[in-house]
Amino acid sequence: MKTVLVIGGGVTGLSAMYELQKWKKEHQKEVRLVLAESSDKLGGKIRTVKTNDFIMESGADSMVARKANAMSFIQDLGLEGDVVYNDTGISYIFTGGELKPIPKESVFGIPVSIESLAKSTLVSAEGKVEALKDFYTKNQSFTKDDSVGDFLEYCFGRELVEKQIAPVLSGVYSGKLSDLTISSTLPYLLEYKEKYGSVIKGFAANKEQFQSGERKFISFKNGLGSLIDTYEQKLEDVEMMKNTKVTSIKKTGSHYQVSFNHQEVMEVDQIMLCIPHSEAERLISDQVLAKQFSQLKNSSLISVYMGFSIKDEVLPLEGTGFITADSQEISCDACTWTSRKWRHTSKSGNLLVRLFYKSSNPAFAKLQTMSESELLKFAMSDLQQSLGIEAEPAVSIVTDWSGTMPNYSISHPKTVQAIEGKLASDYPGVFIAGCSYYGVGIPDCIENGQRTAHKIISSL
Numbered sequence: 001m002k003t004v005l006v007i008g009g010g011v012t013g014l015s016a017m018y019e020l021q022k023w024k025k026e027h028q029k030e031v032r033l034v035l036a037e038s039s040d041k042l043g044g045k046i047r048t049v050k051t052n053d054f055i056m057e058s059g060a061d062s063m064v065a066r067k068a069n070a071m072s073f074i075q076d077l078g079l080e081g082d083v084v085y086n087d088t089g090i091s092y093i094f095t096g097g098e099l100k101p102i103p104k105e106s107v108f109g110i111p112v113s114i115e116s117l118a119k120s121t122l123v124s125a126e127g128k129v130e131a132l133k134d135f136y137t138k139n140q141s142f143t144k145d146d147s148v149g150d151f152l153e154y155c156f157g158r159e160l161v162e163k164q165i166a167p168v169l170s171g172v173y174s175g176k177l178s179d180l181t182i183s184s185t186l187p188y189l190l191e192y193k194e195k196y197g198s199v200i201k202g203f204a205a206n207k208e209q210f211q212s213g214e215r216k217f218i219s220f221k222n223g224l225g226s227l228i229d230t231y232e233q234k235l236e237d238v239e240m241m242k243n244t245k246v247t248s249i250k251k252t253g254s255h256y257q258v259s260f261n262h263q264e265v266m267e268v269d270q271i272m273l274c275i276p277h278s279e280a281e282r283l284i285s286d287q288v289l290a291k292q293f294s295q296l297k298n299s300s301l302i303s304v305y306m307g308f309s310i311k312d313e314v315l316p317l318e319g320t321g322f323i324t325a326d327s328q329e330i331s332c333d334a335c336t337w338t339s340r341k342w343r344h345t346s347k348s349g350n351l352l353v354r355l356f357y358k359s360s361n362p363a364f365a366k367l368q369t370m371s372e373s374e375l376l377k378f379a380m381s382d383l384q385q386s387l388g389i390e391a392e393p394a395v396s397i398v399t400d401w402s403g404t405m406p407n408y409s410i411s412h413p414k415t416v417q418a419i420e421g422k423l424a425s426d427y428p429g430v431f432i433a434g435c436s437y438y439g440v441g442i443p444d445c446i447e448n449g450q451r452t453a454h455k456i457i458s459s460l
Helices: 011-026 065-069 114-119 125-135 148-156 158-172 188-196 199-214 225-234 277-283 287-294 364-368 372-387 412-426 442-459
Strands: 002-007 031-036 048-051 054-057 083-085 090-095 098-101 217-220 239-241 246-252 255-260 265-268 270-273 297-311 319-324 334-336 350-358 395-407 430-432
Touching: 002 011, 002 265, 011 031, 011 225, 011 442, 054 297, 054 350, 054 395, 065 217, 065 442, 090 158, 114 125, 125 148, 125 158, 125 199, 148 158, 148 188, 158 319, 188 199, 246 277, 270 442, 277 287, 287 412, 297 364, 297 372, 334 372, 350 364, 350 372, 372 395, 412 430, 430 442
Parallel strands: 002 031, 002 270, 031 239, 090 319, 270 430
Antiparallel strands: 048 054, 083 217, 090 098, 246 255, 255 265, 297 350, 297 395, 319 334, 334 350
16 A cells, blocks of 8 residues: 655645545545644644634734635635635834825735825835836846846836835745745736736736735634644544654655654655755755755744733724834834734724734844743834833733744745755655745645645656
């Protein structure tokens, strides 16, 4: 009997196993399916915590509705009745000591009309005039592997990018825009420029798919953990090995000998590595692979949840959160007004907020040396300065995602391609999958898990 081992119980690994199990049942295949997870819980960066009538996502907090609704996994898992959409409202940028609205008619801060550009309070008159060059410049050299920051500055000039686009886009994709590729962030920018002669015109022509009803994100009534719980319940034909860490993978003829932390050794035929690249690097003793893996980069993130015994009416009307443009004013990179954006997260209607601190933040090194209570006090200071809230939180959660946030640098696609080539030639049957390589969004990870599962099915 063939054995397939998936290493990593995050959403990528779970979606892959679900696909493999469907294939096994439909075709009545004699295949052993095993999933190894180093912690005592499945889910990876999806972690839902419930306390004091609050629902808090200490990892990922939502899915892009456009992507999720274009796929079938919600229906396949029977979760349609549990879907909730974000409440709409104004998103702000905190700059100059005040909250300024991100123009409503924009995508990732990119204007979708001349009117949107004209009404922006974030950019000077000179900056707006410079941004109009998007309508008459042509793309003569940029490709999908070039910097998205460089391309946006080429189209719009520096001021619009620095003051309006970069704070928003950098909040979604970790890292500086100059270090991120077009393909890993907004691959359709090149198509818009080519087809419409202008990025703004491109977004205007396609704005329905980005702004339809403005309900851009989805979650579930009981949090994103429902997705993980449902996958686990449905994987009844899979051997779940929690608290089990893989220590090494050795090729033995046409098979692989996999060793675990509790001394067990398993012979397997196909392996899917759904773990961070830094973890995958240590499993196979191969200098070429190690060098390739080491070229992939991660960043870090600390998030602080605070729930209060006061109503969220203290927040500005119609707002759902802000992004910080200048870290010299306050230290947090962004603040989501969770109870306003996601009504299901606060059953009593009390205030729930989440502050984010990225490793690119000048204060991050200092934050990493702080205790949880010190971090909480630091975050409360930011909240007081930005929103004037001085109440003590009734509940709080501090989560440190150090070294676990993928950073898609300019060289990322070529590095992933090199790793895939090396595995295919020297380690057939071993596949990489997950956000370290192919996309950070939950639908991206699910799609990647499914796609990699079908690679395994083809090879079997």
